[in-house]
Amino acid sequence: MPRLRSTKPRSATTPGTDTEGIDISFLRTQVGYNARRAALHIIGIFMERMAAYELKVVEFSVLSLLAHNPGLTSRHVCAALSIMPPNLVGLVTALEKRGLLERRPHPSDGRAMGLYLTPDGEALTTEAEQAVAQLEVDATANLTASERKTLIRLLQKVYD
Amino acid sequence: MPRLRSTKPRSATTPGTDTEGIDISFLRTQVGYNARRAALHIIGIFMERMAAYELKVVEFSVLSLLAHNPGLTSRHVCAALSIMPPNLVGLVTALEKRGLLERRPHPSDGRAMGLYLTPDGEALTTEAEQAVAQLEVDATANLTASERKTLIRLLQKVYD
DNA sequence: TATTGTTATACTCTATAACTATA
DNA sequence: TATAGTTATAGAGTATAACAATA
Numbered sequence: 001m002p003r004l005r006s007t008k009p010r011s012a013t014t015p016g017t018d019t020e021g022i023d024i025s026f027l028r029t030q031v032g033y034n035a036r037r038a039a040l041h042i043i044g045i046f047m048e049r050m051a052a053y054e055l056k057v058v059e060f061s062v063l064s065l066l067a068h069n070p071g072l073t074s075r076h077v078c079a080a081l082s083i084m085p086p087n088l089v090g091l092v093t094a095l096e097k098r099g100l101l102e103r104r105p106h107p108s109d110g111r112a113m114g115l116y117l118t119p120d121g122e123a124l125t126t127e128a129e130q131a132v133a134q135l136e137v138d139a140t141a142n143l144t145a146s147e148r149k150t151l152i153r154l155l156q157k158v159y160d
Numbered sequence: 161m162p163r164l165r166s167t168k169p170r171s172a173t174t175p176g177t178d179t180e181g182i183d184i185s186f187l188r189t190q191v192g193y194n195a196r197r198a199a200l201h202i203i204g205i206f207m208e209r210m211a212a213y214e215l216k217v218v219e220f221s222v223l224s225l226l227a228h229n230p231g232l233t234s235r236h237v238c239a240a241l242s243i244m245p246p247n248l249v250g251l252v253t254a255l256e257k258r259g260l261l262e263r264r265p266h267p268s269d270g271r272a273m274g275l276y277l278t279p280d281g282e283a284l285t286t287e288a289e290q291a292v293a294q295l296e297v298d299a300t301a302n303l304t305a306s307e308r309k310t311l312i313r314l315l316q317k318v319y320d
Numbered sequence: 321t322a323t324t325g326t327t328a329t330a331c332t333c334t335a336t337a338a339c340t341a342t343a
Numbered sequence: 344t345a346t347a348g349t350t351a352t353a354g355a356g357t358a359t360a361a362c363a364a365t366a
Contacts, residue, residue, distance in 0.1 A: 022240050023228040026289060027221060030296050031308060032202035034315035035195050040242070041319040042192035058333095061187060068183040075347060080182045082200070084335060089349060111342045111347040129186060136190050142317045148191060151314040155194035157302045158311075159201040218356090235324065244358060249326060271324040271365045 031158065045139040046132070053128050054098075058083065060128055062091060063117065066101060067125045071114040073106065100124060191318065205299045206292070213288050218243065220288055222251060223277065226261060227285045231274040233266065260284060 027033040046057055055063070061081050066072055074092065078085050092115065095101050100121035106112035117125060140148055187193040206217055215223070221241050226232060234252065238245050252275065255261050260281035266272035277285060300308055 019236075019239050022225070022232065022236060024225065024240060026224050026228060028316070029312065030292065031300050031312060031315075032199060032206060032217075032296060033221075034312050034319075035199035035202065038315040038318040039192060039195035039199050042195065046192060057192075061193075064186050065182070065184065068186060072182065073347075074349095076179075076182060079179050080184060085348070086336085086350075086352095087334065106347090109343075109347080111340095113348070132190065136192060140191050140318050142320070143314065147314055147317070150310065151318075152189065152191060152194050154303065154307055154311040154314070155191075155198040156188070157307070158198040158300050159194075160302070216355095233324080234326095245325070246327075246329095246359085247357065266324095269324080269366075273325070 035155070035158075042136065042139045045135055049131060049135045050128065053124065053131065055128055059091060059095065060132065062088075062095065063100065063121060063125045064129060066115050066117050067122060067129075070116050071104075073112045073114060075112070077115065095121070195315070195318075202296065202299045205295055209291060209295045210288065213284065213291065215288055219251060219255065220292065222248075222255065223260065223281060223285045224289060226275050226277050227282060227289075230276050231264075233272045233274060235272070237275065255281070 043057060046060075050056070050060065053060075058081070062077060065077060065080060069076070072080075074085060074088055077083065078088055083091075092101065092103070096103065099118055101115055101117050103113040104116060106114050140151075143151065203217060206220075210216070210220060213220075218241070222237060225237060225240060229236070232240075234245060234248055237243065238248055243251075252261065252263070256263065259278055261275055261277050263273040264276060266274050300311075303311065
């Protein structure tokens with residue numbers, strides 16, 4: 001299989017700032033590279049807009065997960081979001097201090113704590129989810145509704 | 161707009177380990193969430209397989225970029241791969257110490273250094289690119305060739 | 321004055337080991 | 344013996360400020 005590889009060194013006169021003329025043909029044919037670039041693009045816009053709610057990506061994910069699954073334990077949240085248990089502790093503590101969720105002892109398992117949104121947490125999450133839904137549409141404005149649906153389906157086929 | 165949100169708390173008897181039965185319907189409708197999950201899935205397999213070449217994702221990206229664009233300056237590489245200049249320094253130094261690339265003074269700009277793969281670097285990159293291409297196909301085995309092509313096209317529409 | 325490459329540094333994110341209390 | 348939550352800590356990744364050499 002022949003390698004497509006330019007032999008001519010790049011213009012010796014203009015180092016320049018732009019990305020124009022740089023050959024990234026190999027990386028562009030890889031799903032991983034493109035998925036990462038697309039994810040970072042959307043996450044960048046997420047961070048800009050969600051700063052108003054003082055929510056990072058993982059914090060929003062936890063809140064949204066608990067909004068739809070009240071009483072989930074830390075272990076459940078970790079499994080669903082691929083978070084290491086030690087890293088969830090500080091996160092939950094911070095959200096608890098902000099009055100957005102609370103830990104309640106599990107009724108039948110003395111080791112476990114159920115996580116529940118407070119009314120404030122519910123309200124904020126409702127707003128935040130709407131903001132995220134809008135932000136996602138804006139961040140993927142180059143896609144038609146149909147393309148967006150197809151993209152999500154194909155991405156899920158990759159990791160499911 | 162009604163919120164779909166379960167009101168019934170989760171089973172009080174089985175905290176469990178699995179992810180079964182957890183409702184992640186909201187997150188699953190977001191492109192950003194799915195793109196990140198898919199990227200992490202592929203990157204995980206990348207790290208496993210490319211450990212044989214002692215190459216991390218960013219290191220491979222730099223090598224592949226230089227293979228197709230000999231003489232690129234640090235500034236170019238940073239712009240093309242969204243790396244902060246201070247973070248590229250150690251990376252290039254390490255690859256140089258491994259004998260995979262070398263810095264040559266730019267012929268017309270005394271500040272700049274052109275980056276070039278050594279013959280060893282070229283050889284390793286050729287092997288690594290083949291390994292990555294295979295790994296990508298394996299990591300996206302649930303997709304047909306046509307779906308894979310569509311996925312890449314849609315991802316590029318998002319961030320281009 | 322602006323830019324390239326660099327150093328030093330700080331901040332964030334993620335990962336590992338070990339402890340406690342319960343099961 | 345195993346598991347849930349936690350603590351402390353280490354490591355990787357990413358970001359900013361400032362400097363020397365050159366444009």
